[in-house]
Each structure stands twice: as C-alpha cells, then as structure tokens.
Amino acid sequence: MIAEKMKNMVANSSAIRAMFEEGNRLAQIYGAENVFDFSLGNPNVAAPEAVKEAIIELLDESDPVVLHGYTNSNSGYADVRETVAKSLNERFGTKFEGKNIVMSVGAAGGLNVILKALINPGDEVIAFAPYFGEYRSYTNNYDGVLVEVSPNTVDFQPKLDEFEQKITPKTKAVIVNTPNNPTGVVYSEETIKELASILEAKQKEYGTEIYLISDEPYRELVYDGVRVPYLTKYYDNTIVGYSYSKSLSLPGERIGYLVIPDEVKDSEDVLAAANVATRILGFVNAPTLQQKLVAKCINEKTDISYYNRNRETLYNGLRECGFECIKPQGAFYLFVKSPAADEKEFCAAAKKYNLLLVPGSSFACPGYVRLAYCVAYETIVNSLPKFRELAGEYF
Secondary structure (H helix, E strand, C coil): HHHHHHHHHHHCHHHHHHHHHHHHHHHHHCHHHEEECCCCCCCCCCCCHHHHHHHHHHHHCCHHHHHCCCCCCCCCCHHHHHHHHHHHHHHHCCCCCCCEEEEHHHHCCCCCCCCHHCCCCCEEEEECCCCCCCHHHHHCCCCEEEEEECCCCCCCCCCCHHHHHHCCCEEEEEEEEEHHHHHHHHCCHHHHHHHHHHHHHHHHHHHHCCEEHHHHHCCCEECCCCCHHHHHHHHCEEEEECCCCCCCCCHHHCCCCECCCCCCHHHHHHHHHHHHHHHHHHCCCCCCHHHHHHHHCCCCCCHHHHHHHHHHHHHHHHHHCCCCEEECECCCCCEEECCCCHHHHHHHHHHCCCCEEEEEHHHCCCCCCECCCCCCHHHHHHHHHHHHHHHCCCC
C-alpha cells in the first residue's frame, strides 16, 4: 500500500502532463500535424550551437573520472559556482561569491532543496495565484502549508493587500515567479518594492524571518524591452532559484542553481543546510557534465525571436477570434479567459478540434486556460482556423 500522502498526490497528478500524454494519443490517431498541443512548456527551440560544441570540448579535454565523478562539495564545482557568481555580478550589480551559489538539479530541485532547508512541519509558504501547481507538492513534501493569495485578474500583479493580511507568525517563506507561469506577466519594480516593504514590516512585527524565494526559470525570456527586477537588491532575505531549462533549452538536463546571499539571515547556516539537503534528498550533486557545460556557455542565450513570433501570432489570432487574454511580457505562455464558466468544459470542447489546453484551476485560477506557445510556428498558424471554429460555439 502506498503512503497516505502519496494517495492524494497520485489522485491529483499533473493535469499538464496528462494533457501532454493525451496529445501523444491523439497524434497516433489523427497525425501529429493535425493535433495542436499547447499543454507542456517544453522548449521547441534548439539549444545554441555553442552548447553542442562545448559538450564535445568537455568530453575531449576533460579527465573522464573527474568529469563524471562526484563533486568535492555537494554544492557543485567551485570554478562553476565562481563563474555563475561573476556573471550575476556583471549583469545585476550584485556582489556574490562562489560560496553563495548552490548548483541544483534544475529549478525544481533547487526549490525542494531550499524548502527542505527552511521548512518545519506546519510552517506556511505563501504563493500568488495563478502559480505553478507543483508548489503545492513541494511544500507538502516537507509538511508545510501552502497559503494562496487569490488572483488579480485585471493585470495579474499580486494582490498585496490580501498578501499582507495572510502573513502570520507561521509564515516562513513566500514564493514569487516572474516572468510568471502561467500568465507571462513580469512583476513590476513598484510591486517588488511594496512586497519587500510589507515583508520587512511583518518580520519586525512578529520577530521572525520570512524568506522570499524567487523562482526564475523564465528570467531570460522577456519581450519588448521589459526589465525583470533582481529581487536580492530589494529584500535581504531573498533566495533565488534559477534553471537553464528555458534560457539554454535544456529542460531534460536538469541543471540550475540557488543563490543564497550573505545578506540572508544566518546565511552560513542556510548554505550549510542547502548543501546537506542536496545530498539527503538523493541529488548528491547537480549533474557534473552539465555544470561544466553551463560555465562554458554562461553568456549564451536561446534565440527568443522564435517565441516572440509565436507570441504575436497566437495573441493576435486569438483576439481576432474574440478570446480575451493579457499579452505576456515574458515566458512562453498565454493565459486566456474561458468563455465558459467552467474552464474544464471549455478544454473538453477544444479537444473536439484537437486543441489541447490546460485548465486554469491547475494554477489556482479557475475560469482561465493556459496555452504554451513554445511550439512550431506552423502549429500556431494551422491551429487558428480550429480556434475560430471553437469560438463559433461561444461568440
């Protein structure tokens, strides 16, 4: 018999993954070219050519025992961590050192490491809806309690008045995700400053430490000159989780890092705990070849012009069909208002046209659906006639 905690997790397994699997099933029936799968945020843009070249160089030049062995520290190779810290300092005017970096098994691995390091049973973790649904499971992994701030469906900036009311003496952490999955919204500097001010006041009021965890896998995917604030500059108790899954199109390689600045309260203890958590969660260390790879490719970026063309085409096409959605500033998602009160019914209707969408309830925001536009451009162009047929059922 499986664990009681897992029974609920299995019953509520990811709707995103389920829809992706449904897309594979439909493709076998109708042909992949006739199925328009917008379910999974799996980058369709190839990794930069420099990534392939760097892997070949590493395999040719490195001692294979060292390259494929354990790292001396569970936090990762010292030279890689120094390279990451230097890059961040150059880009954001920070003052990190290699010791502030913990290489992680993607952003998800990093989030689990830092939550393991910080959360006691019953501690509360606040997230702003809509949010990546796995935050619930990650918090539950360590017997924490996820507290939701309801969505602001006008512009999808966080509801800071409600946020302030939901902070309690049990609040241990706050997770923010900007650019946001599923909306593509970037939290403004004004929002970040106000959020930081609220946290500072609440820490003083309760005499506790509240950690701001910034989940940033989409930081490099922004459009129209939008700037994404670097949160460690606004609030001392900030920890950053990053992934190269999107910026280098390496989702399956599972490589990222945590930033734990010196300004974090008891930073040496937090770093030590994150180091140990990396080991006892079974990661041991982040993949060694991928650590060396990202150090070599630290200045490389995925060509987001492909995503931008998809964004413009899909956004304009859906608006012309009569659908309501906010134009994303980053990431590669559109969050579309469902024309049906129950967005799951709308998703079912869309499936009749081989359009696969993810219900907003998966992100704690019912009444909306998410479309991942990290697909072939032809998929978007060919899907628009189907969206017009679908719109004909509602408008």
